Amino acid sequence: MDINGQAEGSVIEERSARRRLPPQERRQQIIDGAVAFFAEVGFDGKTRDLAKRLGVTQSLLFNYFATKDELIEAVYEQVYLNRLAPDWPDRLTDRSVPLRGRLLAFYSEYSTLIFQYEWMRIFMSSGLSGAELNRRYLKHLGDVILRPLLGEIEFAARSGEIPTMEDIWNLHGGIVYIGIRQHIYRTPCPDDPSVAITRAVDRFLLAFGIDEA
Amino acid sequence: MDINGQAEGSVIEERSARRRLPPQERRQQIIDGAVAFFAEVGFDGKTRDLAKRLGVTQSLLFNYFATKDELIEAVYEQVYLNRLAPDWPDRLTDRSVPLRGRLLAFYSEYSTLIFQYEWMRIFMSSGLSGAELNRRYLKHLGDVILRPLLGEIEFAARSGEIPTMEDIWNLHGGIVYIGIRQHIYRTPCPDDPSVAITRAVDRFLLAFGIDEA
DNA sequence: TCGCTTATTGAGCATTTGATCAATCTTATT
DNA sequence: AATAAGATTGATCAAATGCTCAATAAGCGA
Numbered sequence: 001m002d003i004n005g006q007a008e009g010s011v012i013e014e015r016s017a018r019r020r021l022p023p024q025e026r027r028q029q030i031i032d033g034a035v036a037f038f039a040e041v042g043f044d045g046k047t048r049d050l051a052k053r054l055g056v057t058q059s060l061l062f063n064y065f066a067t068k069d070e071l072i073e074a075v076y077e078q079v080y081l082n083r084l085a086p087d088w089p090d091r092l093t094d095r096s097v098p099l100r101g102r103l104l105a106f107y108s109e110y111s112t113l114i115f116q117y118e119w120m121r122i123f124m125s126s127g128l129s130g131a132e133l134n135r136r137y138l139k140h141l142g143d144v145i146l147r148p149l150l151g152e153i154e155f156a157a158r159s160g161e162i163p164t165m166e167d168i169w170n171l172h173g174g175i176v177y178i179g180i181r182q183h184i185y186r187t188p189c190p191d192d193p194s195v196a197i198t199r200a201v202d203r204f205l206l207a208f209g210i211d212e213a
Numbered sequence: 214m215d216i217n218g219q220a221e222g223s224v225i226e227e228r229s230a231r232r233r234l235p236p237q238e239r240r241q242q243i244i245d246g247a248v249a250f251f252a253e254v255g256f257d258g259k260t261r262d263l264a265k266r267l268g269v270t271q272s273l274l275f276n277y278f279a280t281k282d283e284l285i286e287a288v289y290e291q292v293y294l295n296r297l298a299p300d301w302p303d304r305l306t307d308r309s310v311p312l313r314g315r316l317l318a319f320y321s322e323y324s325t326l327i328f329q330y331e332w333m334r335i336f337m338s339s340g341l342s343g344a345e346l347n348r349r350y351l352k353h354l355g356d357v358i359l360r361p362l363l364g365e366i367e368f369a370a371r372s373g374e375i376p377t378m379e380d381i382w383n384l385h386g387g388i389v390y391i392g393i394r395q396h397i398y399r400t401p402c403p404d405d406p407s408v409a410i411t412r413a414v415d416r417f418l419l420a421f422g423i424d425e426a
Numbered sequence: 427t428c429g430c431t432t433a434t435t436g437a438g439c440a441t442t443t444g445a446t447c448a449a450t451c452t453t454a455t456t
Numbered sequence: 457a458a459t460a461a462g463a464t465t466g467a468t469c470a471a472a473t474g475c476t477c478a479a480t481a482a483g484c485g486a
Contacts, residue, residue: 019453020463042341044257046443057465062445124341127398128255128334138400166409167416173390174383178391181382185340187351196379204379207416233433233482259473270435275475 004140027064030054034075039121043072043129064145076133079122083113083137089144092152100212103149103201107175111193114176146172159209171204224315236259240277245265247288256285256342274328289346294336296326296350302357305365313425315363316414320388326407327389356409372422384417 021029033054038045047068051058065071088110093103116122146168146186153163175197181188190196205211234242246267251258260281264271278284300325305315327333340347359381366376388410395402403409418424 018451018464020423023463026395026463027483042257044255047445048443054282058444059446059466060464066445068444071306123339124397128337128341130399134398135400138394138398164409164412167412169390169394170387170409170413173393174335174387177382177386177390180386181351184337185351186343190379196377196383199377199380200383203420206420231434231480231482236433239433260475261473269429271474272436272476273434279475281474 023064026060030056030061030064032070032073034071035078035118035122038072038075038125039118041165075122076126076131079119080133081136084141084145085113086111088205089148092145093148095152095155098212099152099210100201100205101176102152103131103205104198106145107197107201108194111175111179111197113173115179115193117181117183120179124184125181142169153205153210156205156210157208159207161208163208167204171200174200223258235241239273243269243277243284244275244287247284248291248335249284250387251338252331253287255338260284288335289339289344292332293346293350296332297354297357298322298326302361305358306361308365308368310414311425312365312423313414313418315365316418317411319358320410320414321407324388324392328392328395328406330396333392337393337397355382366418366421366423369418369423370421372420374421376421380417387413389418 005211025198034050037050037053041049048058051061061071062156063175065074091097092106094102103137114123123134123137142165147165150163150165150168153168157163175193178193178196240396247263248262250266254262260274261271264274274284278287278331301319302311305319306317314327327336336347336350356380359378363378363381366381370376390407391402391406415424
């Protein structure tokens, strides 16, 4: 968001005026810049380009991160942090609320969280390069969100169809694919994915005889 | 498949025996190797590593491709070529066959075509790096497969729901996501995706009152 | 078997790139 | 205003990397 104060004192502050920041602050600034940078160009982006974008020397980066890999690790942490709200498992299994409402609320919040340029692209890049954090995230998602969701669908099901984990992944994948089209493939997409999501959820529930619409 | 003849005459042919191939053949061998190589490590893979894997000098690559980018273009062509069978549009709109059968036949063939390591990873890599070929492919897919499919669903629909293009993309995305989990994220997946696909298609048809199951 | 064409090699060039470190300059403190 | 601490820089290194080219030798025809 804020790459630099940019204007402080004089209206036109000659750029590249050496600016001294508290280490913690500078570190965070570098991480934020690195997230945006690597999201855009991939993890093979050059440290010199990142430094230039930050308005800082390349050597400065190595004062805060011993190696480029260490910086990338920090980027991972920053991006993966808090991507799964801890209260979702509870809210998804709160049977005092209709299942459809729970599902729509979850995917409404989740999609605004993940349908973002930085997340989508860094998640995909790290997945491609085999980052362990990626599989950990997906396992976690499966364990604390999708598996309980399967239980809820089973519980609410009125038709003979018994849902499977693959069915849940299919629902999830169909929704996530919107974000992939938008930020990875950069293909024309609806500005507001919520109607597509709602319809997907309703189709899914209908198949198991759950129609609260 | 065949990196080298490997055994010809003597049982143990000392490797790195200089082997002279017809240019066309060598070129194809390089392309095939490059597809596998770049699929695995991404397009920032080094030409020296690729050459080593081919059992050939790095400089040889530049006798067949002026630049690395040109080699990558050849990889694109090789991978994207014939990924969409030209008879699918016709078969998908052949109303003498039940829609469900057409859909299942299409996704059965299509999934075996695209749920492959090389395709999935190169398609995703090229998408991330903004390759034009990627968007072209998706536009083509939308135009010649998914759009006609929308027409077929509309025609067969028995419920009040009117399908939209986004609904079709959702069906498609949910299915493709299986391949993404398998080859990009390397997450546990069903060996045979056909049951998941069948169930997804059936849920979709059911939502529009099309149940021929 | 000899000779010729040309596929292939190996050495090497110019940049790029991650990483280092002593010198410099900003800023808080006195 | 003077001082000290340490954040930041600029020059630089070594390795990696895309690419070139003269030299080499594999395989075909005579």
